Amino acid sequence: MEHPKSISARKAVQTTTGARGAQSLDRAATLLILVGRAGPSGARLADLIVQTDLTKPTVHRMLTALVRAGLLDQDPQTRRYHLGPEIYVLGTLASARFGLHPVSMRALTRLSQESGDSAFLSVAHDVYSICLHREDGPYPIKVQSLEAGDRHPLGVGAGSLALLSALPDREVDQIIAANADILSEKYPNYAGPALPRLVSETRRNGYAFNPGLMLSGSWAIGMAIRGEDGRPIGALSIGAIEGRLDAKRRHELKTLLRREADWIAMRLHQLRQGAARSRGR
Known part of the structure; x- marks a missing residue:
């Protein structure tokens, strides 16, 4: 003892x-x-x-x-x-009560429930994208490539690629150049001429597509949410296993993503107008 x-x-x-x-x-x-x-x-x-x-x-x-x-x-x-950068990530995640995040929650819920798969909200910060929220749908097999708080170079992943592709060419070139080393080291499927080609395809198709470039078998489709000035303020994406994102279904999900991206942009505009009217009283 x-x-x-x-x-x-x-x-x-x-x-x-x-x-x-x-x-x-x-x-x-x-x-x-x-x-x-x-x-x-x-x-x-x-x-x-x-x-x-x-x-x-x-x-x-x-x-x-x-x-x-x-x-x-x-x-x-x-x-x-x-x-530092981690303070930004923590602050962004803690902003669930403000701005883009809370407005997007209803849209993310609709996307996840109607698609059955996982819906994501991402934003850009400097030359990176940050996942703000993940909303899982009822389909039993989930993709594991992205969680809230995850950060990747802009262009890596469907939502991130949608954000990058919505920027002017000059900014796209600058961002790709700034991330060249990390792309070569950690994201070889996006290195060299690959990412500029993906940006061109995204603009041509009207949506971003990730056919398992980050994680084999984990596919995703994404679309930018544009502000009143036309610049991207965020991106919505849907992630699913490979068998659930063939060409026909991507076309269907593109329609859902466009509907919800437009709804978020409209709702933010309405809130800003309401706030402006309140200040003018």
Whole structure:
């Protein structure tokens, strides 16, 4: 049996360790907030030290850990800290109560129920696309290629390809060039001349098509949601096993996707008009 003094000592160590862990989390959260408040210009290490009243080694160590996790980013030239890409992903996922996401939920439900398969909502961020939501239909076999929060280079996947193809040629070329290395390394089916060809096919067909280029047997069809200026604000896609996306069914799903993409665009326009009228009162 463990001696009572040993038990007390162990509990004291656990309590101390827990307190230190909570303190570290508090400090990390404070640094994230301070960097966010610094705005586009970013935050200097010296300023963060003053604002937190912590030692330079402590602040630097925590900032390095946050950069490593993708929650912060450090500009190599200015050495200033900015909010990182993972903060954007988390914020986008947390936006389920606002904007495009909640408006799209009814459309995603209709798509998943009418098709029987999985419906997805994606948005573009810089040269990547992010899946905001996945809504599964009643068909028992599900594709496993995409989940909420997943991020891929623009053009990789049906919804992502729809987003890329809806952009002007100059932007498409710039994005493909920026992602050239990662496409060659991790997405060989999209590397070289493949992605420009897929963009051309998407524009010609009126929808994006992924015949298992990311994951064998996992096919998908996608369509961009366009804003009032004609630019893509998001994309809807439907994923299914290969046998459920032949040419005839793709034509049927294209009609469903167009209907729901137009409905989302119209609904967003109505909400903006309503908000404008309210501000004018």
